Amino acid sequence: MELVLSDEQEEFRQTTHKFLGAQSPISATRALVSSADGFDRAMWRRGAELGWVSMLVPEALGGGSLSEFGLADLVLVAEEMGRLVAPGPLVPTNIVAFALGRSPAGGEHAELLNALLAGEAVASWAHAESGRGWGNVATTATVDGDHLVITGSKQPIEAGAQASHLLVSAQSGDGLIQVIVPSDAPGLTATPMGGLDLVRRFARIDCDHVRVPMSAVVSTADRAHDDLELQMLVAAAVQCAETVGVVSRVFEMTLEYVADRYSFGRPLASYQALKHRFADMKIWLEACCATATAAARAVAAGRPDAAELVSAAKVYIGPRATQIIQDCVQMHGGIGVTWEHDIHLYLRRATVNRAMYGTPSEHAERIATIAFGVPA
Amino acid sequence: MSISSTISPDPLESVDAFRVRARAWLAENMPPAQMADRTREGRFDVERVLQRRLWDGGFAGICFPAEYGGLGLPVEYQHAFTEESMPYDMPVSMNVPTFGILAATLVDFGTHGQKLRHLPAILRGDELWVQFLSEPSGGSDLAGCLTRGDRDGDVFVLSGSKIWSSSAYVSDYAMCLARTNWDVPKHRGLTMFIVKIHQPGIQVDQIRQVDGTMEFCQEFFDDVQIPVADVVGEIDDGWTVTTRLLVHERNAVGGGSPFTSGRSTGHESTSDGDQLVAIARASGVEHDGRVRELVARAHVDQLVRSQLVDRITTGVTTGKMVPPCSSIIKLFGANVSIDRAEIGLELAGVEGVTWPSGDDPDPARVLGQASLSRQGIALGGGSNEIQRNIISERVLGMPREYAADREVPYRDVRRGPSSSSRRSTT
Numbered sequence: 001m002e003l004v005l006s007d008e009q010e011e012f013r014q015t016t017h018k019f020l021g022a023q024s025p026i027s028a029t030r031a032l033v034s035s036a037d038g039f040d041r042a043m044w045r046r047g048a049e050l051g052w053v054s055m056l057v058p059e060a061l062g063g064g065s066l067s068e069f070g071l072a073d074l075v076l077v078a079e080e081m082g083r084l085v086a087p088g089p090l091v092p093t094n095i096v097a098f099a100l101g102r103s104p105a106g107g108e109h110a111e112l113l114n115a116l117l118a119g120e121a122v123a124s125w126a127h128a129e130s131g132r133g134w135g136n137v138a139t140t141a142t143v144d145g146d147h148l149v150i151t152g153s154k155q156p157i158e159a160g161a162q163a164s165h166l167l168v169s170a171q172s173g174d175g176l177i178q179v180i181v182p183s184d185a186p187g188l189t190a191t192p193m194g195g196l197d198l199v200r201r202f203a204r205i206d207c208d209h210v211r212v213p214m215s216a217v218v219s220t221a222d223r224a225h226d227d228l229e230l231q232m233l234v235a236a237a238v239q240c241a242e243t244v245g246v247v248s249r250v251f252e253m254t255l256e257y258v259a260d261r262y263s264f265g266r267p268l269a270s271y272q273a274l275k276h277r278f279a280d281m282k283i284w285l286e287a288c289c290a291t292a293t294a295a296a297r298a299v300a301a302g303r304p305d306a307a308e309l310v311s312a313a314k315v316y317i318g319p320r321a322t323q324i325i326q327d328c329v330q331m332h333g334g335i336g337v338t339w340e341h342d343i344h345l346y347l348r349r350a351t352v353n354r355a356m357y358g359t360p361s362e363h364a365e366r367i368a369t370i371a372f373g374v375p376a
Numbered sequence: 377m378s379i380s381s382t383i384s385p386d387p388l389e390s391v392d393a394f395r396v397r398a399r400a401w402l403a404e405n406m407p408p409a410q411m412a413d414r415t416r417e418g419r420f421d422v423e424r425v426l427q428r429r430l431w432d433g434g435f436a437g438i439c440f441p442a443e444y445g446g447l448g449l450p451v452e453y454q455h456a457f458t459e460e461s462m463p464y465d466m467p468v469s470m471n472v473p474t475f476g477i478l479a480a481t482l483v484d485f486g487t488h489g490q491k492l493r494h495l496p497a498i499l500r501g502d503e504l505w506v507q508f509l510s511e512p513s514g515g516s517d518l519a520g521c522l523t524r525g526d527r528d529g530d531v532f533v534l535s536g537s538k539i540w541s542s543s544a545y546v547s548d549y550a551m552c553l554a555r556t557n558w559d560v561p562k563h564r565g566l567t568m569f570i571v572k573i574h575q576p577g578i579q580v581d582q583i584r585q586v587d588g589t590m591e592f593c594q595e596f597f598d599d600v601q602i603p604v605a606d607v608v609g610e611i612d613d614g615w616t617v618t619t620r621l622l623v624h625e626r627n628a629v630g631g632g633s634p635f636t637s638g639r640s641t642g643h644e645s646t647s648d649g650d651q652l653v654a655i656a657r658a659s660g661v662e663h664d665g666r667v668r669e670l671v672a673r674a675h676v677d678q679l680v681r682s683q684l685v686d687r688i689t690t691g692v693t694t695g696k697m698v699p700p701c702s703s704i705i706k707l708f709g710a711n712v713s714i715d716r717a718e719i720g721l722e723l724a725g726v727e728g729v730t731w732p733s734g735d736d737p738d739p740a741r742v743l744g745q746a747s748l749s750r751q752g753i754a755l756g757g758g759s760n761e762i763q764r765n766i767i768s769e770r771v772l773g774m775p776r777e778y779a780a781d782r783e784v785p786y787r788d789v790r791r792g793p794s795s796s797s798r799r800s801t802t
């Protein structure tokens with residue numbers, strides 16, 4: 001996706017590529033379809049040893065990255081995972097580690113952060129609430145002595161039932177806050193949900209008067225709004241990179257397929273009607289790469305237009321990615337709509353990604369608010 | 377002839393220092409940007425004067441070789457200058473085709489003498505150039521050229537017709553592709569010539585377009601004598617020159633050329649989007665969800681287009697992408713323009729198709745008018761269909777289309793009954 005990488009980044013990308021190819025081929029992913037977790041914890045630990053969770057965390061807290069901006073490295077992992085539709089809670093675990101690493105109260109959570117960095121635990125970001133649109137929170141946090149009492153429902157929450165801890169957003173008397181809640185806290189239930197992706201697990205999280213100490217606060221009311229916005233930008237940038245990996249791989253394998261497949265005595269790839277569709281897919285794919293790269297760079301560098309570029313990437317990539325893959329299904333013919341062929345795994349991942357962290361329409365409205373200077 | 381401009385930049389000057397110097401110079405010397413129609417009568421005279429001012433100030437031809445009057449600087453300097461030039465009126469019509477296409481091709485293939493004679497004159501604003509490639513008999517099949525260049529001693533005698541040359545009537549020179557050998561397959565018998573446009577034997581007719589403009593021209597050549605010294609590249613190897621010219625064209629039109637200076641380099645501001653916003657506001661529909669989604673989509677498309685230009689330009693410059701990737705920019709840009717024209721027409725509503733009598737240029741009316749010729753961008757410089765052929769064959773490596781004229785002497789290639797030099801009027 002990013003055209004120019006440093007030598008270290010290129011080496012890291014290749015290491016990640018080889019590691020995933022060996023440890024997480026599609027056959028391994030298929031074998032996880034009926035598992036509860038949807039990913040292999042031993043493999044996740046080895047990924048964490050390669051640095052998959054460290055990149056958004058300061059070195060002083062045990063993290064670190066190759067580049068000046070860790071996000072530039074994390075998107076490489078995401079893209080490579082996308083190319084193999086690899087399982088693993090990359091976005092949620094990184095977002096929680098990122099939030100803990102940024103929090104002034106981060107020291108309180110050093111033990112959890114270390115477990116996340118080592119891949120021994122995974123965490124989940126419980127922000128979305130069903131039917132309310134991205135970012136609208138009804139869950140409440142009320143003060144009761146030296147505790148907070150959390151009540152509300154969150155869904156769909158990636159890795160919600162696999163996480164040891166959840167980063168929960170809630171309305172306090174002073175405004176929005178974020179608190180870290182252990183998944184075994186009394187009153188918290190995680191109910192697995194169904195979904196299109198065969199290995200990416202989502203859950204509904206119900207908090208019924210869950211009591212946490214004040215030290216559980218990760219973002220206080222004065223900063224939670226900004227923290228949540230930045231977390232979304234990072235999550236969306238990583239997710240867009242993953243989708244680019246997904247689409248790139250599907251495009252490659254479809255191009256190979258039409259070169260090898262013959263009908264009426266000539267390769268499918270020789271038909272102009274199909275060639276022109278491939279040309280269209282190619283320009284869309286390059287555009288997806290361009291906008292995902294621009295978004296990741298802007299977020300990494302903390303540029304003022306980062307929100308605009310991330311929303312642009314979400315608006316552009318979501319529908320385009322699914323369109324390209326569906327067109328590739330068409331190029332495959334009947335085999336493309338069978339369970340046997342891998343293309344549906346890719347289509348599932350891209351289709352789920354499209355709707356997460358704000359739908360294309362929600363991000364279009366964010367763009368419109370910037371363009372018009374006023375919200376709808 | 378003096379080819380050095382009046383101020384030579386310090387060779388060690390940083391991009392930032394160059395930018396600061398450019399900023400101060402622009403403020404001092406260039407008039408503010410104006411919204412006026414750039415195709416109106418007299419615009420080219422204005423631009424020649426502006427270009428001369430850039431030359432005199434030492435800011436002409438930033439990426440052109442210093443030996444031929446340019447500054448010989450890397451593209452970062454050009455980008456910095458373009459960014460600084462946004463508030464000012466710049467000679468942007470000279471970018472395409474003169475600087476970005478023809479001068480760029482001359483840099484690649486011109487002889488030392490040709491470059492010395494023409495490049496400084498171009499950078500001074502003294503010479504406007506166009507390309508004479510397309511012919512009335514067929515647009516996309518450029519190598520199927522029927523214009524003849526018959527050798528006669530030290531000259532070639534040019535006869536035939538070219539079409540779709542922009543602004544040829546106000547231009548000075550053209551690169552003209554002609555068939556100089558009919559006994560070899562079509563790509564191997566072509567030669568590129570430098571042709572002085574206004575001379576006896578050349579008739580230039582302006583063509584009225586659907587939007588009322590008269591920029592496109594058709595030329596008729598009646599035994600025009602071209603000195604052998606005006607051949608660009610090798611005799612019978614004009615296709616090599618053409619191919620490179622087309623790469624420069626796609627770069628220049630797509631906004632990825634280092635040789636263009638000023639606004640129309642593809643890194644546009646949001647002014648296009650602002651126009652849609654203004655129309656929505658004027659109609660009081662800025663809170664309508666569908667309108668907002670349309671405006672957002674147009675905005676995103678423009679943004680992604682410029683991101684794509686950056687990506688492909690980087691890819692081609694670093695050798696990670698093959699040069700035909702410039703077709704990706706061209707095709708994407710055309711699609712974005714067409715989509716935007718459609719969105720503009722939707723937002724313009726009734727005001728885009730009917731208006732009170734008078735000349736007041738209402739933005740909705742402009743969008744309505746513009747929608748009539750929206751396909752132009754998907755035709756000029758190689759149609760969308762040709763770009764798709766290029767991308768699928770030369771970028772993706774898919775099999776080439778069958779061509780009945782391959783490896784056949786061109787005089788034996790079948791031609792349709794309408795292959796005349798006159799435009800069809802039906």
